[in-house]
Amino acid sequence: MGGFPILTVMTFLPLAGAFLVMLVRSATAGGKGNGGAEAGKTVLLAGVIISAATFAASVAAFATFDRDQAGYQLVEQYAWYGPISFKLGVDGLSLSLVLLTTFLTPICLLASWNSIEKRVTEYVIAFLVLETFMIGVFVSLDLVLFYIFFEAGLIPMFLIVGIWGGKDRVYAAFKFFLYTLIGSLLMLVAMVYMIIAAGSADFEVLEKFTFDPGVQTWLWLAFGASFAVKLPMWPVHTWLPDAHVQAPTAGSVILAGVLLKMGGYGFLRFSLPMFPDASAYFQPAMFALAVIAIVYTSLVAWRQTDMKKLIAYSSVAHMGFVTLGIFSFNETGVQGAIFQMLSHGIIASALFLIVGVVYDRMHTREIASYGGLVNRMPIYASFFMLFTMGNVGLPGTSGFVGELLTMVGGFQAATWAAAGAALGVIFSAVYMLTLYRRTVFGEITNPALAGIKDMNLIEWVCIAPLAALTLLFGFAPNLIFNFTDSSTLRILSMMAGGQ
Template sequence: MNFPILSSLILLPTIGSLFLFFSKDKPNNNQTIKYVALFTSIVNFLISIYLWYQFDPTTSDFQFVEDRQWIKGFINYKVGIDGISILFIVLTTFITPLCILSVNNTVKNKLRDFLIAILIMESFMIGVFCALDLVIFYLFFEAGLIPMFLIIGIWGGPRRVYSAFKFFLYTLLGSVLMLVAIISIYWINGTTDVVKLYELGIDAKYQNLLWLAFFSSFAVKTPMWPVHTWLPDAHVEAPTAGSVLLAAILLKMAGYGFIRFSLGLFPEASETFTPLIYTLSVIAIIFTSLIALMQEDMKKLIAYSSVAHMGFVTLGIFTIQQQGIEGSIIQMISHGLVSAALFLCVGVVYDRMHSRLISTYGGIVTIVPKYAVLFMIFTLAALGLPGTSGFIGEFLILMGAFKDNFLVAVLASLGVILGAAYMLWLYKRVVFGKLINEELKKLTDLNKSEIVILISLAIPTLFFGFYPEPLMNTIEVSVKNLIDMYNLNIN
């Protein structure tokens, strides 16, 4: 295609945000502002669907590549996609309009500025998944911190400033070392072009230090144990749309980074540090699942469950097995859908009762039956019930893990049991039981926009649970090529 479709995907949300910036920020103008943001994000989603339709899954080559000189002799603006990155782009463009739809009850002031932050953030997140130059990747990767910092710090809860700074400092400090590593790679190889670096390879004597530098950034953003403590605070204080973007997309940027850079650029170092990843992943799966069991705040419970689920993702990536890596990608897509839905479900009752405490609820199944049914679907998907997208990812990851390390796979399997325990216990306490709190009788069931949002997430969650073939076909060849390239460099 001669048309720069990837640049269009990256720039369109920013152009939409400029329209909002020059519009009048008045309460009676809020509906128009929201329609402009929603229209922009839906058009971007349709473009990404067209991109997926035009994508050729039979080749592992990067497609729709755009390569333009930016800083002569140093940095090129180079973007392109393969079977791994296309799914994350579609996920990003799918989640963003749902976030914009959800702001009706959650954002009471400065709606225009909030939607500008959402749209700019979409541009940066798409840029991360398209970037084929290390410097361009770093710029998009770090730029995404700014709108999320503002979303938490301005529109968050009572401890929003503390949580925003904790989020920003954790993720920024981890990324400083990655910047040093990128400069070092340019000094060693004379280029930051990812495709050229795949071909040239990186000298084995530098790989361990470079791998650790990239790991310092990806581990915080994933987040891996023990650098995960910023996530529960950020989720609890963030507005619903902020939590959705954070859980559904932002955490996936680091998982994608592990696949694209840690395995692709530093295969020998990845082989060396696989036991470290296995250890941290298993601890994250078991330890944070136990912490989730003890939570009294619904948002904190789902936040800790995200750490456990991302533990499965990092475990699957470093099995270097076809099933393991494919399972990790599908798990990230599934978690993007399910975690977004769970945070939205919490947002629904919080908007009505202004409480996230589990003890506030109980016995609401007869009062809000539509909510109870949809909440149940996402609860079952989160624990990996067969027939939901959550099962496909976890099953493939455990298959890959059993092939590579039996003990690690057995220990990771405990996370499936613990996941069922904390998710079912959450659902039982919130939805079933006796109606003790009389205030709950005032609860109203889902409105039209909430039904549209949650059903939009339920459909792919169930569809890919029964028929994951479109996802598997898209990623299969690219994953196989990654593993072949990895094994070739190791041997």
């Protein structure tokens, strides 16, 4: 593609599209409120098209990417202010997460076709702006630029939960905002120190700069505070179930599919290569927190009566496997962690869409309100079964590959940690199969379910691609491994060279 700034275009295309949506709203609604249902559909369609174009741009970036090259590619750099520059670039790790982001966003907007009826224009704008900020996090190669994108993403997500969420949406939105903001303020202080010490905010410069081991400890803690909340890790995970339950379906999808992955990405991009001594020092503690997250939140998930809250706690447990893999400090574990992030992004997103299908019909997420859905919704039950098996980690699904490799990598580093994590696999089967049995099998006992209809075309279009990827990556995991292998080895080599 020569000198074409594909990353800049890809990053800011959704933001430009947000302005276009405003024009569409004005043209169709004549400036009156939301312009009615027809205008709302037009705005949603515009959002889907813009986000689909962004996905096409990310595919174009993928097509030019050399998977055998370990360093950053498609680099764009423009002078900004002093040691700070507008620098973008990707490696296998970041581009894989960009592809996940751009793939899920049009699905989120399409899934909102029938569920969002108020302030549709503002809703679409919030999602498109959020997409720009999420992509920006993964393509930034400058500390200040990364921080701007990382923090700016809080605003549209805060609005999505706080305006279009459930009855306790304001409480959940503020809890989400405050948890993530407080952790990130510590990271900002650490960033200022790093820029002064190294004389640059450039990632490539900072990766080669050696910080004193004592200083590394404090820098690691400051960054870790932010990433732990974002991942989220126990015990700073309590904002997640509230945010998931109150968020609209699409909000839950993007929260589980992308925003949680920023924590794992941060540990891999900053903690391991830039603070290797501190990462090694905190390894046992991270293993302990990962095992607690896996076991404790799995048990909590089992006792939930709300489908969304159950899947939310399940997400915390699965992110525990990501933590285990990252801090195993070996290729198997780190590759497994990256694979698990991508796999969870697909499966968890699908499960929230699955819940959204019946919620749009019944307006309740209580497990007790369902039962016997297979009698009226056989196609729905089939998709639900596939994603249940993926979440459990059944061989043949992408969920199996990620969990297995993180445990193998963890076993090489600490047998006790892998043994503890293995309990989570058992517990996940318990709570997911219990959920499936209670909602899908048996006879219909709730009279309101007698007339419930199976999935419509839009729901098919949203969920079928996720089902295909769950199976594709389950049977052909090398499609991801071959793409991320060079980046993984580079991260581990920087860590080994810095200790």
